[in-house]
Amino acid sequence: KEKHKILHRLLQNSTSPVEL
């Protein structure tokens, strides 16, 4: 899960471009 934490976050909620 640690290896793909941004993908997890994107899947669980929308992330704005700034946060990316």
Next chain:
Amino acid sequence: PEAADLRSLAKLLLESYLKYFPLTKAKARAILSGKTGDNAPFVYHDMKSLPEGERFINCVGLVQEPTDEVQLRFFYSCQSRSAEAVREVTEFAKSIPGFVGLDLNDQVTLLKYGVIEVLIIMWAPLMNKDGTLISYGQIFMTREFLKSLRKPFCDMMEPKFEFSVKFNTLELYDSDMALFLAVIILSGAIEELPETVSTSLELQLKLNHPDSLQLFAKVLQKMTDLRQIVTDHVHLIQLLKKTEVDMCLHPLLQEIMRDLY
């Protein structure tokens, strides 16, 4: 009734595609064929035009790393746009019926393996044999210019142009693209979802292109070519990481490319 379900799936995915990917194939082809009148894109054709066009990239909110080298700076802009595109593809994936019901780790795996393929397919309508639209269609970058960049940057886009020019001859519509993207994303899934979506694509292609024989088979065949392009792309990025000491790779792209092929 079954065909009606497949049609409603196609309709739903088209709506979602239009929501998350505003630069549709229809719009891109209009820009490329000069049908947008005064709103012609800014053209990148040499090194001098690169800084001039940066204001277009800035206006879409891309973050730039401070670097003096214009090629690296451009490369960072491309990375930011790619990360943003991954976010858009993720939102599209979540709208595929049944996708969010899958185990979260399976969703991650499907996205990790499918997202670069999706991005390359989505890029195809933005390209013609002479160049590509970037920055939401505000810039046209010539193929010759990309070939003139220093190594290894000059090797990055040529395989995508070769693929896209061939792919564009299939003349898919946006509604076909929406289903095809869903098929790519679900292609690694083991539930019955992928079958429903691919049957919907098959039906849709028959309805939209009655004279184009074996189009469904030809479209699926493209997935094999895509896999090779993605493998080569990932290897090239991994080479860049080793050879360009100053270069940082976007954390989201790192996540996707780590241990991928």
